[in-house]
Amino acid sequence: xxxxxxxxxxxxxxxxxxxxxxxxxxxxxxxxxxxxxxxxxxxxxxxxxxxxxxxxxxxxxxxxxxxxxxxxxxxxxxxxxxxxxxxxxxxxxxxxxxxxxxxxxxxxxxxxxxxxxxxxxxxxxxxxxxxxxxxxxxxxxxxxxxxxxxxxxxxxxxxxxxxxxxxxxxxxxxxxxxxxxxxxxxxxxxxxxxxxxxxxxxxxxxxxxxxxxxxxxxxxxxxxxxxxxxxxxxxxxxxxxxxxxxxxxxxxxxxxxxxxxxxxxxxxxxxxxxxxxxxxxxxxxxxxxxxxxxxxxxxxxxxxxxxxxxxxxxxxxxxxxxxxxxxxxxxxxxxxxxxxxxxxxxxxxxxxxxxxxxxxxxxxxxxxxxxxxxxxxxxxxxxxxxxxxxxxxxxxxxxxxxxxxxxxxxxxxxxxxxxxxxxxxxxxxxxxxxxxxxxxxx
Numbered sequence: 001x002x003x004x005x006x007x008x009x010x011x012x013x014x015x016x017x018x019x020x021x022x023x024x025x026x027x028x029x030x031x032x033x034x035x036x037x038x039x040x041x042x043x044x045x046x047x048x049x050x051x052x053x054x055x056x057x058x059x060x061x062x063x064x065x066x067x068x069x070x071x072x073x074x075x076x077x078x079x080x081x082x083x084x085x086x087x088x089x090x091x092x093x094x095x096x097x098x099x100x101x102x103x104x105x106x107x108x109x110x111x112x113x114x115x116x117x118x119x120x121x122x123x124x125x126x127x128x129x130x131x132x133x134x135x136x137x138x139x140x141x142x143x144x145x146x147x148x149x150x151x152x153x154x155x156x157x158x159x160x161x162x163x164x165x166x167x168x169x170x171x172x173x174x175x176x177x178x179x180x181x182x183x184x185x186x187x188x189x190x191x192x193x194x195x196x197x198x199x200x201x202x203x204x205x206x207x208x209x210x211x212x213x214x215x216x217x218x219x220x221x222x223x224x225x226x227x228x229x230x231x232x233x234x235x236x237x238x239x240x241x242x243x244x245x246x247x248x249x250x251x252x253x254x255x256x257x258x259x260x261x262x263x264x265x266x267x268x269x270x271x272x273x274x275x276x277x278x279x280x281x282x283x284x285x286x287x288x289x290x291x292x293x294x295x296x297x298x299x300x301x302x303x304x305x306x307x308x309x310x311x312x313x314x315x316x317x318x319x320x321x322x323x324x325x326x327x328x329x330x331x332x333x334x335x336x337x338x339x340x341x342x343x344x345x346x347x348x349x350x351x352x353x354x355x356x357x358x359x360x361x362x363x364x365x366x367x368x369x370x371x372x373x374x375x376x377x378x379x380x381x382x383x384x385x386x387x388x389x390x391x392x393x394x395x396x397x398x399x400x401x402x403x404x405x406x407x408x409x410x411x412x413x414x415x416x417x418x419x420x421x422x423x424x425x426x427x428x429x430x431x432x433x434x435x436x437x438x439x440x441x442x
Contacts, residue, residue: 006091007055007056008055008089009054009057009090009091009172009203010077010088010090010091010172011087011089012050012053012088013051013089014049014051014085014086014087015047015050015051015083015085015087016045016047016050016083016086017069017081017083017084017227018043018044018045018084019046020042020043020044021041021042021043022040027040047069047076047083047227048227049086049228050069051086052222052232054205054220055203056092056201056203058203058219059203059204059217060205060218060219060220060222061207061217061218061220061221061238063207063208063214063222063238064225065246068225068226068227070224072227074205074207077094077174078094078096090172092170092171093121093122093170094170094172094174095165095172095174096165096173096174097162097165097166097173097174097176104117106148106149107150108148108149109145110152110160114128114132115128117164118164121170123168131169134167135163135164135167138162138166138167139159139160139163144156145160166194169197169202170202172202172205173194173202173203174204175194175204175206177208195217204217206218210422211242212390212426214239215239215422216424220233221233222238223242225245230245240317241257243319243320243321244319246291246320246420285308286309286318286333287308287417289318290318291418292416292417293415293416296416297413297414298411298412298416299409299412300412301409302337302410302411303410304336304337304338304340304343305335305336305411306399306411307335308333309331309333309413310331311330311417311419312328312329312331314326314327314328320419321422322421323421323422323423324386324387324388324422324423324424324425325387325423327383327384328384329382330381330382330395331379332345332347332379332380334379334380335375335377336375337374337375339371339373340371341371341403342369342401342402343369343378343401344369344400345361345362345378346359346362346398346400347382347396347397348395348396349388349396349419350394350396350415351430352392357393357431360382361400387431387433388430388431388432389421389432390421390426391421393419394417394419395416395418396412396414397412397416398410398412399411399412400412
């Protein structure tokens, strides 16, 4: 092993994982019995020629949309799956937080499962004796640890599994969305423990949809799309590229990455791009460059039409992904098909349950719109600071008015677009009051 290789905790070289997909169960039997070796399957590339390295002591994140191969590569690294082609080298003892408790025997007690899993990780009984109290203190499940785990609540089961995986002092910790388990207090303890082992020099490889955690913890990020390696680099830069994938701007992303190999940012767009929307296609509308809800609800009397809309981050990028604490702008373009005395332009942000969280309109803001004529067009901008907590939200907008004391809807778009807010500090509730804290010893 060369000196360079000794510095790597994980090496992934040209890894491909192919699954055979059959339209009908009988096709698998037909293929196995075929004398002419006729194929009845089609190949699905979960991973396609993936390569990257993780240095010892680094915290590396893997991000990408659902189906990009993130969990597949973690399972290959931990030995749960075998690659179709390629090579993975691991230099160090691994503890994996993939499917929590997957190695537990439901008929064994918590204590018995701790020792069994410790043995599977390569620890002796003496070593597990030394770690036992730390595991029990972290799990906080009391005397239930002496009962069969099949009697546990889901919360107790998760606590024990996480406590075991994170307290065995691994050289390499693999985490797949595991920090989103348990109640808020347990999650906070998990994050503190993660920070401790990160500072102690443990190598961490993590997959999560929480971009706040990616930005906060990761020294390097690998970006995947549909099984293909797209790029690797600093967390902030990779999150920006990820935004473009979410917005379907694959062509723009390819242009951005051209010529950057010399800076250590590699790209591979050999995979399927059928879902990508070309930037500037058609009439170059804003809505073509962000994710729009195909199942939105819209209604109105037709005298006005919201024909375009956009979401812009603080750097002026069209995106559905916004950072908590930064300024952002909502734009609406309206075309009028009749004379209207006093139109009002609005937006509302709701949570996934449909609860209105915030919103405003030109009337509330004191922006009076002069009477409009048939054929007039307006562009309205609402600029504000994002103080909502990290999470998923829905945007609605409308053009309305009052006529003879009655509220009239000219055009309304319900849940027209999603908002993903990225945060590395969530407080209690749905929004952050941005408290300034001062503490002095008296």
